[in-house]
Amino acid sequence: MEIKVLIVDDEEAVTRAIAGALEDEGYRTLTAKDGREALRLYRQQGADVVLLDVWMPDIDGIDLLRRIKEVDEGCPVIMISGHATVSAAVKAMKMGAFDFLEKPLSIEALLDTLQRALRQREVQKAEGPFPSLRGEERPSPLAEGEAGRGIVPQRTLKRSTVLYGTGLHSGQKTGMILLPQPPGTGILFCDLTDEVVVPGDLDHVVSTDFATSVGLRGVTIRTIEHLMAVLHAYGITDLLVKVDGEIPVMDGSALEFCKMVEEVGLREEGPGLKEVVVDKRYEVRDG
Structure with missing residues (x-):
């Protein structure tokens, strides 16, 4: 099954470079230069993963993250930025971003993050909503049948x-x-x-x-x-x-x-x- 990645960045050179690298790896890509175009593409065509720049001229990345999550809460969104700060990263993660990558992007790190995001989405689909441990019996330190064997x-x-x-x-x-x-x-x-x-x-x-x-x-x-x-x-x-x-x-x-x-x-x-x-x-x- 072809994996579709939506790349959102106001720098055309960045979107072109990322799209080329991902297409070489077998991904299908969609690109958008601003938040409004990205939201339109996502609503019309969807995506398995979104790569989203934090700083954009119309709708900033944090606001666009919120809007994407309103459409599909389970979609993995990877934030990218050339001016990363802890506060921006923490805010994005609290709003549901999967990860936060610093520009210039390492293709190896990007591919690894995409794979992790896709694995987590598959786990989410299989397990459903994430339960907490509150009110539940905590897992045993040793798996069943393995106690005493170290x-x-x-x-x-x-x-x-x-x-x-x-x-x-x-x-x-x-x-x-x-x-x-x-x-x-x-x-x-x-x-x-x-x-x-x-x-x-x-x-x-x-x-x-x-x-x-x-x-x-x-x-x-x-x-x-x-x-x-x-x-x-x-x-x-x-x-x-x-x-x-x-x-x-x-x-x-x-x-x-x-x-x-x-x-x-x-x-x-x-x-x-x-x-x-x-x-x-x-x-x-x-x-």
Whole structure:
């Protein structure tokens, strides 16, 4: 089945370049230079995914996102911008955008995001509305039949979500976008304005002095400890976290992160993983 992508950008060179790249990959594309044309095309022909520029001369991208969601709430909308800010990204995600990409676009990153968006839509169609965990029995830490064998299921969030708070280091408002990932991805961090993806593992820890930070190729993501603790507690193994340099500290504890997981819900996926067990106490000391 041919996948139809609607590309909305007031820069003709941008729409032409994206359309050419996607058509080479087998996608069918529609292009619009402004919000009114985009809305007309979407209502007349529909689309499986929409690529939408934030800043346009008539109807801005955020307003157009709202109008598209009024027509089809389940349509994945990927926002693109050459002047990304945390507040714009968080606002778009709260209104239902699937992801937020910074110009100039990496074709590899764009294709990956399109595939994730299409996978999530298929999951939505199969599962229906996303239930939260409130009032329900939480999933067991071990999948049925696997208890005692050291195998744990892979999990991700049921849908994309955002949180907005204050940075511990900067003291400024900041936010993060959490995106479900397929099995085997692991926990990944990415700065909003950079394409470098930093794995959330011990090999990439660069500091534990004031707060725990991970880094790669000059990109550092700070204050990850509370979020990582919550992901571990809920057994979340696959997630992409987009952030403006540091994870917001919220109320200074992990409580708001827990509430977020409870509201969004979890999805188990793929084969289980062997659980790493710390079998005794270990200490690291200076000298």
